[in-house]
Amino acid sequence: MPITLTVNGQNRTLDIDPDTPLLWAIRETLGLTGTKFGCGIAQCGACTVHVNGKAERSCTMPVSSVDGATITTIEGLASGGVLSHVQQTWLDTQVPQCGYCQSGMIMAVSALLAEKPHATDADVDASITNICRCGTFARIRRAIQSLTATSEGGA
Amino acid sequence: MGKWTRRAFIGTGALAGGGFVLGVTGAIVAPSRHSVRSDDAESTGELNTWILVTPDNIVTVLIPHCEMGQGAQTALAMMAAEEMDADWNLVRIKEAPALDAYANAYIGRAFLSVPGPLERGFDYGTYRLARLAGLQITGGSLSVRSTGHYGMRVGGAAARAMIVAAAAKQFGVSASECAVANSRVTHAVSGKSATFGELAKAAVKESVPSHPALKDPNAYTLRRTAQPRRDLRSKVDGSAIYGVDFTTAGMLHAAVEIAPVFGGKLVSVDTAAAEKMPGVKRVLKLDEAVAVVADTYWQARKALATLEPQFDDAGHGAVSSATIFDAFDKALGAPPEMPSGATVVKADYRVPFLPHATMEPMACTVKVTGDRAEVWAGTQDPLNSRSTAAKALGISATAVQYTNLALGGGFGRKLPGYHDFVDMTARIAKVMSPAPVKLIWSRETDMQHGFYRPAAMARFAGALDAAGVPLAASCFYAGGGDGESTFMPYAIAEKNAKAREAKHHVRTGPWRSVLNSQHGFFKEAFIDEMAHAAKKDPFEFRRDLMTEHPRFKAVLEKVAAMAKWGLPLPRGEGRGIAITESFGSIVGQVAHVAVSPDGTLKVKSICAAVDCGDVVNTDTATAQVEGGIMFGLAAAWLGEITIADGRVAQSNFHDFKTLILSGAPLVQVQFIRSDAHIGGLGEPAVPPVAAAVTNAIFAATGVRIRSLPIKNASLLPA
Numbered sequence: 001m002p003i004t005l006t007v008n009g010q011n012r013t014l015d016i017d018p019d020t021p022l023l024w025a026i027r028e029t030l031g032l033t034g035t036k037f038g039c040g041i042a043q044c045g046a047c048t049v050h051v052n053g054k055a056e057r058s059c060t061m062p063v064s065s066v067d068g069a070t071i072t073t074i075e076g077l078a079s080g081g082v083l084s085h086v087q088q089t090w091l092d093t094q095v096p097q098c099g100y101c102q103s104g105m106i107m108a109v110s111a112l113l114a115e116k117p118h119a120t121d122a123d124v125d126a127s128i129t130n131i132c133r134c135g136t137f138a139r140i141r142r143a144i145q146s147l148t149a150t151s152e153g154g155a
Numbered sequence: 156m157g158k159w160t161r162r163a164f165i166g167t168g169a170l171a172g173g174g175f176v177l178g179v180t181g182a183i184v185a186p187s188r189h190s191v192r193s194d195d196a197e198s199t200g201e202l203n204t205w206i207l208v209t210p211d212n213i214v215t216v217l218i219p220h221c222e223m224g225q226g227a228q229t230a231l232a233m234m235a236a237e238e239m240d241a242d243w244n245l246v247r248i249k250e251a252p253a254l255d256a257y258a259n260a261y262i263g264r265a266f267l268s269v270p271g272p273l274e275r276g277f278d279y280g281t282y283r284l285a286r287l288a289g290l291q292i293t294g295g296s297l298s299v300r301s302t303g304h305y306g307m308r309v310g311g312a313a314a315r316a317m318i319v320a321a322a323a324k325q326f327g328v329s330a331s332e333c334a335v336a337n338s339r340v341t342h343a344v345s346g347k348s349a350t351f352g353e354l355a356k357a358a359v360k361e362s363v364p365s366h367p368a369l370k371d372p373n374a375y376t377l378r379r380t381a382q383p384r385r386d387l388r389s390k391v392d393g394s395a396i397y398g399v400d401f402t403t404a405g406m407l408h409a410a411v412e413i414a415p416v417f418g419g420k421l422v423s424v425d426t427a428a429a430e431k432m433p434g435v436k437r438v439l440k441l442d443e444a445v446a447v448v449a450d451t452y453w454q455a456r457k458a459l460a461t462l463e464p465q466f467d468d469a470g471h472g473a474v475s476s477a478t479i480f481d482a483f484d485k486a487l488g489a490p491p492e493m494p495s496g497a498t499v500v501k502a503d504y505r506v507p508f509l510p511h512a513t514m515e516p517m518a519c520t521v522k523v524t525g526d527r528a529e530v531w532a533g534t535q536d537p538l539n540s541r542s543t544a545a546k547a548l549g550i551s552a553t554a555v556q557y558t559n560l561a562l563g564g565g566f567g568r569k570l571p572g573y574h575d576f577v578d579m580t581a582r583i584a585k586v587m588s589p590a591p592v593k594l595i596w597s598r599e600t601d602m603q604h605g606f607y608r609p610a611a612m613a614r615f616a617g618a619l620d621a622a623g624v625p626l627a628a629s630c631f632y633a634g635g636g637d638g639e640s641t642f643m644p645y646a647i648a649e650k651n652a653k654a655r656e657a658k659h660h661v662r663t664g665p666w667r668s669v670l671n672s673q674h675g676f677f678k679e680a681f682i683d684e685m686a687h688a689a690k691k692d693p694f695e696f697r698r699d700l701m702t703e704h705p706r707f708k709a710v711l712e713k714v715a716a717m718a719k720w721g722l723p724l725p726r727g728e729g730r731g732i733a734i735t736e737s738f739g740s741i742v743g744q745v746a747h748v749a750v751s752p753d754g755t756l757k758v759k760s761i762c763a764a765v766d767c768g769d770v771v772n773t774d775t776a777t778a779q780v781e782g783g784i785m786f787g788l789a790a791a792w793l794g795e796i797t798i799a800d801g802r803v804a805q806s807n808f809h810d811f812k813t814l815i816l817s818g819a820p821l822v823q824v825q826f827i828r829s830d831a832h833i834g835g836l837g838e839p840a841v842p843p844v845a846a847a848v849t850n851a852i853f854a855a856t857g858v859r860i861r862s863l864p865i866k867n868a869s870l871l872p873a
Contacts, residue, residue, distance in 0.1 A: 016451075017433065017453065017454070017457075019453075019457070020451075020453045021453065024451065024452055024453040027400075028408075028451050028452060028453070029451075031402070032393070033393075033396065033399075033400035033402075034392070034393020034394065034395075035393070036397075036399070036514070036515070036563070037399060037516070037595065038514050038515075038516075038598065038808075039598040039807050039808045040597060040598055040807075041598070041807050041808070041809060043807060043808035043809050044514070044808050046514060073393065074392065074393035075392070075393045075394075077392075078392055083391065083392065087391045087392060090391045091383075091387055091388060091391050094383060094384060094387060094774055094775075094778065095391075096224070096387055096390040096391065097224030097225070097226075097778060097782055098223050098224030098390075098513075098514065098515075098561075098562060098563050098564045098565075099224065099386075099387070099389075099390030099391075099395055099561070099563075100397060100513075100514040100515045100563030100564060101514045102390055102391060103393050106391060124816065125816060125817035126817075128815075128816045129815050129816070129817070130815065130816075131514065131808060131813055131814075131815060132514070132785075132814075133511075133512055133513060133514050133564050133566070133786070133789075133813065134224045134514075134564060134782045134785075134786070135781065135782035135783065135784065135785025135786045135788075135789070135814070135819075136778075136781075136782060136785075137785050137814065137815075137816050137819030138781045138785070138819065138821070138822045139778070139781070140816060141816065141819065
């Protein structure tokens with residue numbers, strides 16, 4: 001049975017093994033490689049995407065379980081070449097080092113701030129559990145604080 | 156960041172200045188390294204090895220180092236642009252391709268002081284050797300301090316001189332009367348001026364000066380400023396292509412399971428059922444692994460999971476972390492002897508194996524076509540990756556076209572000699588030829604088949620006189636070490652460190668800061684124990700012993716001031732200090748920790764003062780120190796690979812824990828500009844972290860941690 005998804009605003013029909021994790025459907029079937037493979041067991045968060053607006057780790061989520069869902073990936077955050085508020089703040093703060101985990105970080109932070117524009121440090125600590133091995137945490141913290149300090153939040 | 160593809164297909168060809176020349180005096184005269192240009196230099200606008208200027212007024216800097224998060228490509232381009240007086244907005248960065256012409260040239264300079272008259276021959280000789288060995292390394296915190304300092308500056312200055320010479324001819328004036336700013340040459344008296352682009356075609360015909368005049372650092376306008384990295388837009392919008400992201404027409408996907416015990420071989424595997432699974436093209440028996448090749452990666456993974464391969468253990472099945480440390484303990488024997496009558500301090504220190512655990516698991520794509528091949532990956536040495544693939548395929552390196560992609564972390568895992576995943580992909584792709592094959596290691600494979608930071612053990616003894624003045628501080632150590640481990644900046648009459656051998660079968664390799672990571676901890680934790688035994692403040696104890704090392708003293712005093720050393724803290728909190736030198740840079744750190752009554756650790760802040768001589772890009776320099784601190788803290792607090800039954804016990808991020816945002820301290824970084832040679836920054840912030848934090852825990856609780864990671868210790872007061 002084909003699976004239908006709305007990905008970054010486009011309707012897509014996928015005729016693949018229903019067990020395939022959403023991550024690999026996004027990366028290989030849809031060719032959107034900005035979403036990264038890091039662990040395959042929902043521990044590191046590199047594969048974070050939005051499923052119906054909620055941050056989810058796509059590497060352990062069978063594509064069959066999200067049939068009909070609306071998916072946003074890192075490629076879908078910018079609009080007409082204009083970066084989202086979170087992405088632009090990430091760039092202004094020069095957060096990424098190798099950059100591999102940052103798609104997932106940005107997706108996780110975007111979802112959190114959409115829900116809680118003025119998230120506290122405690123909210124952030126509880127919610128942003130993604131792994132970064134380069135050690136960009138000081139700048140991630142600074143970028144989030146500058147986002148929560150503004151009235152628009154992360155929207 | 157763009158890759159240089161135009162000339163990649165032209166091949167290595169004949170290169171101008173391609174050999175040592177016998178000069179008129181009979182002396183061997185080498186061409187200058189930066190004068191090596193391809194035959195089509197005039198059409199490409201190649202003023203010298205590193206600098207291209209084209210009629211569109213764009214300066215392109217070719218960077219012979221990869222980008223793995225350290226920001227070196229931007230910093231190196233800044234060093235060249237500064238000397239050229241180029242408009243930074245008109246400068247483009249391209250990673251040099253995996254061609255012999257871009258082999259390492261200047262790395263030897265970081266280790267040897269070369270007299271002026273020999274510099275040219277030394278750099279050219281290094282380049283010829285690197286060509287021969289196929290080395291194009293990014294590592295050792297070397298990019299800025301070697302290639303930047305000796306290559307990019309000189310290449311930039313040479314390009315500027317060539318452009319000015321061309322301008323002077325065109326204007327009919329003397330070159331010395333021309334001024335350069337913002338990619339434009341101006342002759343003030345005549346009012347004539349021309350852009351770099353307008354002069355490009357004439358400049359490329361000028362000879363490449365071997366010793367162009369370099370800028371006085373006081374005149375820098377671009378260096379010592381904060382410039383955004385040019386590659387970061389692609390790393391916030393998802394468009395950057397890492398090794399794992401590469402795709403090409405007709406590409407198949409491979410997944411592997413490798414013999415779990417290092418050195419083990421595949422004994423048997425029943426492949427029949429897996430071969431019939433959807434999408435599976437082939438199940439391959441490799442010497443040390445079984446591989447499934449399928450249409451998609453998930454199909455390959457799913458089929459692989461159904462296999463039950465049998466591997467042998469190469470005779471190492473009884474080895475564990477306990478047996479390895481027992482062997483270390485035996486090799487170390489009695490502690491170093493201390494003078495009689497002194498107060499003697501003795502302590503053993505241990506650190507575990509550590510994985511690089513780059514966020515991007517090992518990944519590579521290879522396409523074999525007849526007796527040629529194309530290879531794509533993100534590694535720390537394109538030329539070595541190329542020759543690794545060539546060797547696996549039994550063809551010459553020049554028959555392999557290698558393209559380096561973005562690296563999702565390196566930390567030493569992707570240095571030459573550690574490209575086992577490239578070798579493995581080539582072997583699989585050879586069988587599947589002509590189909591291209593992408594191999595992605597699972598996190599489990601990555602975690603269990605690394606080249607680990609060596610586990611190590613040190614046995615210290617130190618002696619103090621009645622007044623608390625240290626007389627001796629010596630150690631034996633096992634598990635890895637070298638000369639850099641022995642240095643202490645302290646005026647102690649008797650200082651020794653001697654390696655004792657105790658071999659094991661676990662694969663080890665360079666890990667961010669290499670052996671400094673163990674010895675930085677050992678030495679700076681032990682000196683803290685000596686300060687305590689001397690009943691002295693740990694900062695003052697160190698400072699008073701730094702009389703012969705004013706740079707160390709300045710760093711120590713600076714970081715103590717930053718951290719408000721000595722200001723009283725609440726009960727359960729403490730500060731710890733540590734200082735190390737590595738890769739040409741001195742880093743002092745003060746950690747501030749809080750230990751709750753139930754023994755829970757919080758690292759509140761870490762301050763760092765850094766003397767790396769001078770700073771190129773102030774923002775990326777700061778980022779490297781911040782990142783190094785977090786990387787070092789993740790290791791000291793949580794990081795541990797243990798060996799059981801000859802294999803790695805951990806398999807993924809659920810049982811190999813590492814730092815996340817909630818555990819990350821506030822970080823404050825300041826630089827000291829000294830007259831010292833410019834130092835590296837990718838690694839030097841790592842070594843002091845473990846000691847700064849454990850010394851802070853001691854200050855807070857009285858618990859002295861001598862075995863890492865910290866998470867294994869109880870922090871409840873004894």
